[in-house]
Amino acid sequence: MHHTLETIPAVCPELGIEVAVAAIDLELRKLWEQDEARTNASLMNLVVFSEKSGALIENSSIIRELTREHACRAILVEIDHLAPPNLRAWITAHCHLAEGRKSICCEQISFYLTGRVTGRFRNTVFAHLNSDLPLVFWWQGELSDILTERLVSVMDRLIIDSSAWADPAAAFTRIEEASQANPELIIQDHAWTRSLQFRVGIANLFDDAAARKALPNIHNIEISHHPAHRNTALQMLAWLTIQAGWKNTDPSDPLVFTHSSGNSVKAVLHADPQSAPLSAVILRSHDATVQVTYQNGASYLQRQIESGPYKATSLSPSDPGTPAELVALQLARGGRNSLYQKILPRFRALLHCHTE
Amino acid sequence: MSNPFREDLVSRLPAEPCSIIIFGATGDLTHRKLIPALYNLAVDGELPTGVKIIGFARRKKSDLEFREGLEILNRKVSRSGHLEKIWTNFIESVTYHTSEFTDPAGFKSLAEKLDVIDAERGGKGNRLFYIASAPEFFDEILIQLKTANLNEAKPGCWARVIVEKPFGTDLASAKHLNQVVRETFHEKDTYRIDHYLGKETAQNLMVLRFANSIFEPLWNSKYISHIQITCAENLGMEGGRGGYYETAGALRDMVQNHLLQLLSLVAMEPPTDLSADGVRDEKVKVIRSLRQWDTPEKVSANVVRAQYIAGHIDGNPVPGYREEDRVSPESKTEAYVAVRLLIDTWRWSGVPFYIRMGKRLPKKSTEISVHFKDAPCVLFNALAGGVPGGNVLVIRIQPDEGISLRMVSKIPGTSLRLELVKMDFHYATSFGKGSPEAYERLLLDAIAGDATLFARRDEVEEAWRFIDHIEHAWHQSDEPPPMAEFVAGSWGPREADQLLHQDGNQWRRL
Numbered sequence: 001m002h003h004t005l006e007t008i009p010a011v012c013p014e015l016g017i018e019v020a021v022a023a024i025d026l027e028l029r030k031l032w033e034q035d036e037a038r039t040n041a042s043l044m045n046l047v048v049f050s051e052k053s054g055a056l057i058e059n060s061s062i063i064r065e066l067t068r069e070h071a072c073r074a075i076l077v078e079i080d081h082l083a084p085p086n087l088r089a090w091i092t093a094h095c096h097l098a099e100g101r102k103s104i105c106c107e108q109i110s111f112y113l114t115g116r117v118t119g120r121f122r123n124t125v126f127a128h129l130n131s132d133l134p135l136v137f138w139w140q141g142e143l144s145d146i147l148t149e150r151l152v153s154v155m156d157r158l159i160i161d162s163s164a165w166a167d168p169a170a171a172f173t174r175i176e177e178a179s180q181a182n183p184e185l186i187i188q189d190h191a192w193t194r195s196l197q198f199r200v201g202i203a204n205l206f207d208d209a210a211a212r213k214a215l216p217n218i219h220n221i222e223i224s225h226h227p228a229h230r231n232t233a234l235q236m237l238a239w240l241t242i243q244a245g246w247k248n249t250d251p252s253d254p255l256v257f258t259h260s261s262g263n264s265v266k267a268v269l270h271a272d273p274q275s276a277p278l279s280a281v282i283l284r285s286h287d288a289t290v291q292v293t294y295q296n297g298a299s300y301l302q303r304q305i306e307s308g309p310y311k312a313t314s315l316s317p318s319d320p321g322t323p324a325e326l327v328a329l330q331l332a333r334g335g336r337n338s339l340y341q342k343i344l345p346r347f348r349a350l351l352h353c354h355t356e
Numbered sequence: 357m358s359n360p361f362r363e364d365l366v367s368r369l370p371a372e373p374c375s376i377i378i379f380g381a382t383g384d385l386t387h388r389k390l391i392p393a394l395y396n397l398a399v400d401g402e403l404p405t406g407v408k409i410i411g412f413a414r415r416k417k418s419d420l421e422f423r424e425g426l427e428i429l430n431r432k433v434s435r436s437g438h439l440e441k442i443w444t445n446f447i448e449s450v451t452y453h454t455s456e457f458t459d460p461a462g463f464k465s466l467a468e469k470l471d472v473i474d475a476e477r478g479g480k481g482n483r484l485f486y487i488a489s490a491p492e493f494f495d496e497i498l499i500q501l502k503t504a505n506l507n508e509a510k511p512g513c514w515a516r517v518i519v520e521k522p523f524g525t526d527l528a529s530a531k532h533l534n535q536v537v538r539e540t541f542h543e544k545d546t547y548r549i550d551h552y553l554g555k556e557t558a559q560n561l562m563v564l565r566f567a568n569s570i571f572e573p574l575w576n577s578k579y580i581s582h583i584q585i586t587c588a589e590n591l592g593m594e595g596g597r598g599g600y601y602e603t604a605g606a607l608r609d610m611v612q613n614h615l616l617q618l619l620s621l622v623a624m625e626p627p628t629d630l631s632a633d634g635v636r637d638e639k640v641k642v643i644r645s646l647r648q649w650d651t652p653e654k655v656s657a658n659v660v661r662a663q664y665i666a667g668h669i670d671g672n673p674v675p676g677y678r679e680e681d682r683v684s685p686e687s688k689t690e691a692y693v694a695v696r697l698l699i700d701t702w703r704w705s706g707v708p709f710y711i712r713m714g715k716r717l718p719k720k721s722t723e724i725s726v727h728f729k730d731a732p733c734v735l736f737n738a739l740a741g742g743v744p745g746g747n748v749l750v751i752r753i754q755p756d757e758g759i760s761l762r763m764v765s766k767i768p769g770t771s772l773r774l775e776l777v778k779m780d781f782h783y784a785t786s787f788g789k790g791s792p793e794a795y796e797r798l799l800l801d802a803i804a805g806d807a808t809l810f811a812r813r814d815e816v817e818e819a820w821r822f823i824d825h826i827e828h829a830w831h832q833s834d835e836p837p838p839m840a841e842f843v844a845g846s847w848g849p850r851e852a853d854q855l856l857h858q859d860g861n862q863w864r865r866l
Contacts, residue, residue, distance in 0.1 A: 043786055071786055200401060203361040207370040207404055209480055209512065212357050243360045300441060303405045310476050312373065315445045316401030339364040 008088070008112065014060040015076075015110045016092025024128060027091055028107055040093075041071035041104050044156075044331075045129045049077045050140040056110050059140075060092075062324040067094045067106040070331045073130045076110040077121065079146070085115030087124065122151055129154075138327060140164075143171050152178040152185060159330060161190035161323075162231045163277075169351050172344070186337050188330040191231040194277045196329065197319045199239060201292035201303045202281060204316070210307040214288035215244065216259060221267040222282040229277035231347075233269050236281060238346040239339070241265075248346075254353035278319070294318060369804040373406035374482035374514075375473055376803075377466065379457065379497050380489030381411025381422070385520065387429040390488060391450075393795035398446045399436045400792075402800055408473050409450045412466065413489075414457065422452035435793055457493040463504035470506070480510060484802060485517045494519065494533060498540045507540045516545040518802050521613055522604065523548050523811070526827065527820035534813045547802045548811040552614040554794025556783065557757045559809070561621045561724075562635075564751065564759065571749075572626070574728065576703045581729045581746065582861050583622060584710045585615055588717035590669050592691075592844070598682035606693040607661070610713045612823045616643060617811065618753070619709060622724055623699055632807035636815060643818040647698040648825055655829035656837040658697075660851045661690035664716040667844030674716060674844045688831070691715040692842065694852035695826070696859075708859050712852060716844035718866075722753040725864045731764075736774060744776050748864070757791075758782040 010018040019027040032040055046066075048059045056078040063074045074094075088111070095105040109128055113121060129135060134156035139147065141164055152158065158175070165171045179185045205211050221240060225233035237255075241248075246257035246265055255267040272279065275296060282291040288307040295302075300315040320326045362370050376394070378386050397403040411422055427447065431438045453469065455462020474481030483506065487497055498517070501507050509515040519537065524530025537546050552558055565571055574580070587610055593601055601609065620639035627634040649655045665676040677683060677691045692714035699709065728747040736743050748762040760780040767773040783791070801809055830836050840849035847863065856862050 041786060069787070197401060199361070199365060203359060203365050203370075204401070205405055206359040206361045207372045208406055208477075209372070210478055212359060215357070215360075240361075243363060245360065299439075301401075305405065308478065310478055312406030313445070314398065314401075314403070314405040315442055317399070342364065 008056070008090075012057075012090060014057045014092075015090035016108065018088060018090050021087055021089045021111075021124070024089055024091060024109055028109075031091065031093060031107075039104050041106060042073045042130055042133060043070065044072045044133050045075065045135045046070075046072040046138065047075045047077065047125055047135065048138045048140065049079075049146075051079045051081070051144060052141055053078075053080065055140065056112060060108065060110065062322075062327075063106075063108055064094045065324045066328055066331075068096050069328055071104065071106050072136075073128075073133070074106060074108040075125060075128055076108065077125065078110075078112050079117055079121070080112075080114045081117065083114035086113075087120065088112045118146055118148070121146055122148075125151075126154065136331070140323075142166065143174050147174065147178050149178050149181050153181045155182065155185055157186045157188060157330075159188045159190070159327060161326075163191045163194075163229050168231060169348060172348055186335075187340065188337055189231075189235075189340065190323070190326045191229065192235050192340050193326050193330055194229065194232045194319050195236045195239075197301055197317055198236060198278050198281050198292050198294075201301055201316055202240070202283075202290070204314075205290045205292070205303055205305050208305055208312065210288065210310055211290050211305050214285040214290065214307060216261060217263065217285035217287075218244070218259075218265055218283050219263065219286070220282075220284040221265060222270070222280065222284075223267070223278070224270040224272055224275055224280040225278050226275045227271040227273055230269075230271065231351075232277050234350045235343060235347050236278065237267055237269070238343040238350055240281075240283070241267075242343050242346055248349075254350060276321075368801075369806050371402070371404045371800055371804040372482055372514075373404040373477070374484050374803060375408045375410060375470055376484045376486060377410045377412055377453075377470075378486045378488055379412045379493070380487070381452065382413040382415050382417070382425075383488060383490075385488045386411065387426060388433055389793070389795045390486065390799070391426045392430050392434045393793055393799050395430055395443065395446050396435050396792065396796050397800055399439060399442050402796075403446075404803065406477070407449055407803075410466070410469065411450065411452045412455060412462075413452075414455070416454050417452050419451050423447050423450055426450065435796075457489060457496050457500065460500060460503055463500040463506065467504045467506055474510070480513050482513050483509070483515045485515070486520075487517065488520050491522055491525075495536050498536050502540045509545075514545065514805065515541065516547060516802060516805070517541045518547040518549055518799075518810075520549055522608065523613070523816050524820060525604075525608065527817060527824045530816055530820045534817065538813070543813060544807070546813070547798075547807055548813075548816060549798055550613050550617050550809075550811050551794040551798065552753070553617055553809040553811075554796075554798040555753055555757075556791040557751060557753045557759075558618065558621065559797075560759075561618075561751060566626050575726075577705050577707045579728055580707055581727045582708045582710065582859065583727065584712075584725045584864055585618055585622070585723075586711075586725075586864070586866060587615060587713040587722045588719060588866065589715050590717060590720050590845075592664070592669075592674055592677070592716045593680035593683055596682055598680045601691070602683055602687060602689050605661075605689040606691060606713045606715070607695075607823060607826060611693060611695065611711060612819050613811070615711050615713060616819045616822070617815075618724060619643075619697070619711065620815070622726075623701075623704060623709070625703070630808065632810075633812075635808050636812045640812065640815045640818055641701075642699060643815060643822065645699050645701045645704075646818075646822050647700050648822060649829075650825040652829040652833040652835060652837060655826050658695065658855070659826050659829075659837065660692075660694040660840055660849060660855055661830065661837070662692040662714070662840035662842050662849040662852070663687070663689075664691055664714075664844040665841050667716070667846065669716060669718075669845050676844065677715070688839065690830075690839065692717075692840075692848055692852075694848065694855055696855050708861070710856060710861075710863070712848060712863070714842075714848055717847060718845055720755065721866050723866065724751040724753070725749070726751075727861070727864075736772075739772060739774065742774075744774055750864075756782060756784065758784075 090110040093105040136157040137155045138159040257265045280293045304313045620642040623642045624638040663677040694712040697709040726749040730746045733743045765777045840851045842849040
């Protein structure tokens with residue numbers, strides 16, 4: 001059942017206890033004073049924003065999992081524009097045993113905002129950030145007018161899922177405009193993270209001299225994906241072609257690329273409703289095939305290179321699937337995500353192409 | 357041609373497919389550390405596709421028997437558990453080769469086996485030889501590798517060797533071994549492993565010092581009073597370890613390699629870059645700058661050796677060192693050593709470094725503590741109790757890896773009273789994800805050709821030069837410095853305390 005403003009109780013197992021917004025800091029202090037055996041740990045402020053009904057409860061479960069590896073102050077926000085103006089808040093802590101002895105805990109503040117919220121939302125978030133710690137802002141779902149330049153200016157990382165957007169091209173333009181004042185902003189896209197192990201697999205296979213030898217003669221790229229994850233497939237294609245130095249020189253066919261030698265590479269994308277977000281990335285030359293494949297539901301990817309009589313296969317971890325796993329991986333990798341920035345222009349160009 | 361898909365994706369050198377040949381494949385190290393490390397790399401998708409592993413040892417075994425033995429241990433010790441499907445795929449790449457280490461025919465057939473693997477790869481193949489046998493076979497294995505021409509890489513490929521510790525037992529034997537290695541492999545292809553350098557906190561030392569602007573300006577004799585490096589173990593000679601320990605002792609077993617490596621990371625100047633030689637150039641300068649304790653008198657004044665007598669660990673009675681299994685009742689081997697070191701550089705002039713390593717100490721702990729000089733306390737001298745102590749930065753290597761900083765704070769209240777407080781960073785608290793085992797990192801580095809975390813020839817020799825003087829004074833001088841005693845379960849002998857008292861310092865209580 002989805003909770004609404006009226007149905008979330010004052011003491012809710014998932015969200016903790018309801019407190020007055022002005023007393024949040026005081027109530028958090030009381031929470032810690034109750035038990036000296038616990039350690040309050042935090043490496044970042046993690047704001048999780050959603051306009052979906054019932055998101056607070058769902059996201060609290062995600063934070064419980066996430067804090068096992070990523071200590072943070074979590075600020076969950078659910079917004080309902082249609083309800084009468086109001087603001088309710090809950091506090092709780094997620095605690096985990098570290099090394100079987102110490103109880104490591106992370107604070108969570110949950111806000112339920114209703115009515116016209118733009119100004120109140122910013123103030124609510126800003127007032128409860130832990131100073132000096134970075135702000136990671138996880139935006140769930142479609143972008144909205146709440147994503148303003150002023151909000152983006154205080155973010156260190158913005159986590160999005162471009163696969164969830166009806167019009168990715170317009171949404172990227174909106175982010176581009178909102179982040180003008182914050183050129184240091186690091187954007188992390190679930191759609192991109194869903195292909196991480198595929199990319200690592202391709203890179204691993206091309207460490208093999210046999211694959212590198214075949215690279216100048218690659219003439220075909222085949223990518224199989226789920227229809228809902230076309231962005232992941234296009235980002236993979238953008239990455240492959242940018243890294244290999246293949247350029248699109250045929251305006252009439254954005255899926256044909258050219259090597260520096262003049263050889264051409266044809267890309268084919270297959271959408272399959274039975275597929276995982278990505279199920280195959282295959283590069284072929286006349287005498288070699290390099291491929292990373294995934295069977296839906298399996299725990300591992302299969303990497304394979306075949307070149308004449310030589311054939312090598314290995315298994316590797318599959319890409320994360322749940323939102324909690326995706327965010328955990330994004331936080332664990334850190335960095336500036338410069339590769340994503342690098343492929344973004346080509347990916348945005350590919351968004352307009354007709355695939356299947 | 358480089359791999360364009362690596363660029364910006366993984367911040368390390370590419371790890372190419374290769375054949376890994378482990379000498380001493382039936383030993384504990386292979387079963388408990390090396391194979392689980394390679395398996396865990398496979399679990400994480402880090403092991404290059406197409407890697408082949410060949411275990412080389414004297415005992416007669418089939419591939420199947422060898423694999424079964426590996427599986428039993430992997431199930432027990434693997435960091436990421438034992439995942440059936442990954443293991444099945446991984447173990448298919450593992451085979452066994454029976455041969456004496458001195459038998460040229462065994463190496464010839466190894467070469468043929470490797471040629472078959474290379475032929476599948478189009479005639480090319482990289483080779484990583486891991487010498488994990490007993491040290492007495494190091495020479496012979498290297499000589500046989502050369503005789504079988506296995507040390508020479510094929511065009512466009514590489515051949516590397518990893519040599520386990522102990523790398524020699526003194527300067528002469530280390531030089532001899534270096535000579536044999538140098539006649540067999542290029543220095544750039546030689547990887548002398550010291551697993552301490554693969555530990556997360558040891559790697560974090562450089563980050564702490566050179567990525568934080570607040571520490572480096574204070575990292576010198578103007579602000580630092582002294583530095584302590586402690587490696588405490590509560591274990592004694594369980595599991596027949598006494599036999600090996602009698603031939604090594606605390607100084608050679610731990611100080612010559614692990615603790616001097618930590619010392620060099622703490623004391624080195626900023627390297628010009630993060631290349632293997634950039635870092636190792638600076639590390640070796642530290643070891644070379646150690647003031648030599650080259651007479652028995654200097655050794656007496658600056659080094660304390662000791663053996664434990666019967667006591668208690670964790671509430672249980674334990675025997676003295678000389679009563680331990682496989683230890684001589686008249687043993688002259690030290691189970692504890694404390695060394696006062698001076699580094700004759702501008703940065704460290706007059707700053708003593710104290711290293712202590714001991715068995716049967718109260719608990720297992722390895723750490724580095726940097727003790728800062730007291731602040732000029734003109735303002736607070738008149739207070740009752742004065743100022744309680746100085747700032748101490750502690751870098752915990754194991755267990756409970758982390759960093760803490762001790763500082764003075766006012767006790768809340770209407771009067772002005774001071775107390776020491778601690779800011780504490782625990783890896784496990786802040787980063788819930790576990791670190792890879794040291795061997796995983798080091799094996800992957802060797803496959804990728806990154807020697808930064810491996811000891812170079814001159815580092816090893818300079819360390820032995822320092823250690824040899826002490827060993828000589830203990831075992832070959834007419835009036836050797838005495839062997840002290842301490843009760844098992846205590847923090848070492850009184851003489852070690854006096855070593856610090858002469859400088860006005862004391863050991864940190866762990």
